[in-house]
Amino acid sequence: MYAPTLRRSARIVAAAGAAALMALTGVAASAQAAEGTFFYTRADTGAETFLGSTPNGQCLAIPGGARQATNDTDTDARLYTNSGCTSSSRFLGSRQSDVYSAPFPTFVKFG
Structure with a gap:
């Protein structure tokens, strides 16, 4: 029973x-977040800095804009000049670096 x-x-x-x-x-x-670190040289001060958290699919601010960026993560990224991540984008593949001119990218989205 x-x-x-x-x-x-x-x-x-x-x-x-x-x-x-x-x-x-x-x-x-x-x-899920991109594994690794996103480094960049600030366009406004020339200081080297990085983003601490890089979640996929979110539009993240790049304080000061990026004169140069290194995507040392396992995920491709796109860099933008607006907060909605809808402006024309610049591709930055995983483990790649690039140099930018004005208007400097001020936002990035991974994934």
Whole structure:
């Protein structure tokens, strides 16, 4: 009498666990960040700096603009001159560097 109820409960718990795991995996995949570092030379001061967090698919500010940039991540990037990342873009592949002239890119999007 208890065995069928116990088996049914175990199936429900297993199904709920599998659903939770799939939900967590989906969230983790969408929030994935480029592995590595994005370095750049500020157009306004000439200082060498970098972006700390590089999540994929988000339009990230490049404070001071980029006179030169090195994409030392495992993900391709596009650089833009507007905050919506909709202006004409400049491609910067994974593990590549490039030099820019005015108007300097002020935003980047990975992925």
